[in-house]
Structure formats: structure tokens, C-alpha cells
Amino acid sequence: xxxxxxxxxxxxxxxxxxxxxxxxxxxxxxxxxxxxxxxxxxxxxxxxxxxxxxxxxxxxxxxxxxxxxxxxxxxxxxxxxxxxxxxxxxxxxxxxxxxxxxxxxxxxxxxxxx
Numbered sequence: 483x484x485x486x487x488x489x490x491x492x493x494x495x496x497x498x499x500x501x502x503x504x505x506x507x508x509x510x511x512x513x514x515x516x517x518x519x520x521x522x523x524x525x526x527x528x529x530x531x532x533x534x535x536x537x538x539x540x541x542x543x544x545x546x547x548x549x550x551x552x553x554x555x556x557x558x559x560x561x562x563x564x565x566x567x568x569x570x571x572x573x574x575x576x577x578x579x580x581x582x583x584x585x586x587x588x589x590x591x592x593x594x595x596x
Contacts, residue, residue, distance in 0.1 A: 559588030
């Protein structure tokens with residue numbers, strides 16, 4: 483396997499771990515947002531200020547998750563804090579949570595290739 487394929491495999495496994503961890507909390511649920519993003523879409527989003535052109539979504543190393551608490555959709559970064567903190571513990575130094583970005587994106591979870 484290539485380094486990218488290994489990273490993608492590990493990322494998918496880590497997303498599964500995060501989802502299973504969320505499932506242990508009876509009032510929480512997640513649904514999928516965007517996972518893969520073609521380069522052309524990333525360029526459009528970047529031009530609109532909604533993302534970056536070199537998004538890890540292009541490499542299938544990022545996912546956006548919708549968080550539900552008590553049946554209410556919580557798009558705010560603050561609600562994602564427990565998930566983001568847990569996410570970063572799964573593979574320290576490789577996994578990043580969007581809530582720590584200069585422009586916070588609480589529902590964004592990603593993995594560096596290295």
C-alpha cells in the first residue's frame with residue numbers, strides 16, 4: 483500500500499472509533515457531512531471563503547460530522563469539544579480537530595498524511 487492508502491485506511495478506522503465512542507453517549511448522535519471533495523469543488527469553496535484549495539477532503543483524509551444532542555442539531559463548535567478532544571487522543575500528532583483552527587470548524591475531523 484502507498485503511504486496515502488495507509489493513511490486513508492487508518493483515518494477510516496479512526497472515524498469508526500469516534501462514531502462508536504459517540505454511540506456510547508445515549509443523548510448524542512452523528513450523521514455524515516462531507517467526506518470526499520473533488521479538487522474543483524475545493525477550489526470553488528476556497529474562492530467563496532468556505533474552505534481551502536488544498537483541503538484534506540480531496541485526499542479522503544477529512545470528514546465533516548453533524549452532531550445531534552437530545553435530537554437537536556448542534557453545528558456550533560462548542561458542542562463538538564468533547565468529540566474533538568477525544569479525536570485528538572486517538573492518534574496524537576496525526577489527527578486534528580477543526581475546532582482548533584484559526585477560523586473554528588467544530589464538525590471537521592482530519593488526519594495528516596505523515
